[in-house]
């Protein structure tokens with residue numbers, strides 16, 4: 001719920017994230033009283049339904065006050081209808097006092113499924129492949145993860161995560177897990193080239209971030225695609241796209257492939273099981289804690305049912321390498337790249353599931369967009385552990401500057417900020433940490449606390465470049 005124009009404007013970055021993350025979100029915005037609307041009154045939202053465009057699926061300011069309850073009910077259904085996303089309702093202030101007819105009960109939205117004949121054909125293609133890969137994206141829900149594992153095992157297929165996916169979609173310590181695709185054509189091309197058949201499920205084909213001047217999909221690779229998004233289906237750059245619920249398709253494909261294969265194929269002997277993070281280089285004496293080492297310490301302490309949120313773009317790949325999300329754990333990130341989402345999302349997730357430990361890995365730069373979420377965490381006593389990987393600046397932008405040939409771009413350092421003082425000011429216990437041992441000790445305490453905790457971890461520069 002947001003205030004008319006200023007409130008919605010303040011939330012637009014996160015609305016963009018909600019659209020990219022396919023979050024079923026209903027935004028209710030206040031509007032000035034109908035009686036004043038012709039006179040451009042103070043705090044009026046002008047052309048209210050246009051302001052959140054194009055990041056909402058639907059936006060309405062009901063024509064009559066008595067239509068508001070039905071519009072809200074429709075908004076809840078629309079937000080959940082595949083592909084899920086934000087829906088906006090602007091409500092003039094005097095409407096709340098007007099009588100309205102009761103809203104009829106509505107059934108849950110129904111979701112289209114891929115036709116049996118198409119799935120049968122696809123199962124034939126996958127089981128006939130020499131070296132198939134599954135590329136999974138945000139459309140693979142929590143509930144569908146087990147189906148993804150079953151299909152990968154039935155096919156003995158490599159599993160890759162689509163570029164800039166919003167959540168963990170496959171256990172990352174599984175022996176068939178083969179890593180994260182990067183949003184750059186040359187890297188994608190290289191990662192897909194060992195595979196004769198690639199099934200992209202629940203992701204666009206493909207989301208890019210940088211122009212790497214290469215073709216995306218190798219000529220010898222056949223690409224098949226399942227998505228619940230008509231836009232993503234139509235927009236796929238190559239291959240055949242099938243429209244339908246990804247979880248349903250994974251489940252039915254597993255059965256069809258198992259039937260076609262008969263026995264599951266023998267597991268490849270060469271792969272270690274489970275997959276383990278790479279060994280870390282030893283830290284030099286006196287050098288700052290490396291972000292990679294810090295992430296490895298978090299990984300070692302992470303509870304089996306933890307929910308991890310990340311908003312530290314510089315360290316995304318290091319996190320994937322050193323902090324594999326295991327079967328019972330969850331992971332979320334803003335697929336938009338827009339900052340300011342993870343801290344409030346972490347508080348929201350802790351409120352929704354108070355028995356889980358929620359860990360928010362955030363950069364010092366990122367933390368400054370919605371730092372007041374600490375106050376909500378303190379007031380509501382959520383079990384949220386904020387781990388700030390503090391390198392004193394916007395180092396993702398510095399890395400991007402190096403990539404663009406602007407290595408000395410100004411304005412990207414953030415000296416003189418005391419995050420522990422800020423946290424204390426909002427009522428959250430906070431400590432500064434500079435060594436791996438201290439981080440380990442503080443994490444053990446934080447994971448046992450029944451209150452939010454912020455650890456401000458001073459880290460050195462990232463080991464590699466962004467992509």
Ligand SMILES: O=C(O)C(=O)c1ccccc1
Nearest residue numbers: 313314337396397400466
């Ligand atoms: O490309 C950008 O503009 C950007 O903001 C960004 C986001 C993530 C990593 C690096 C740069």
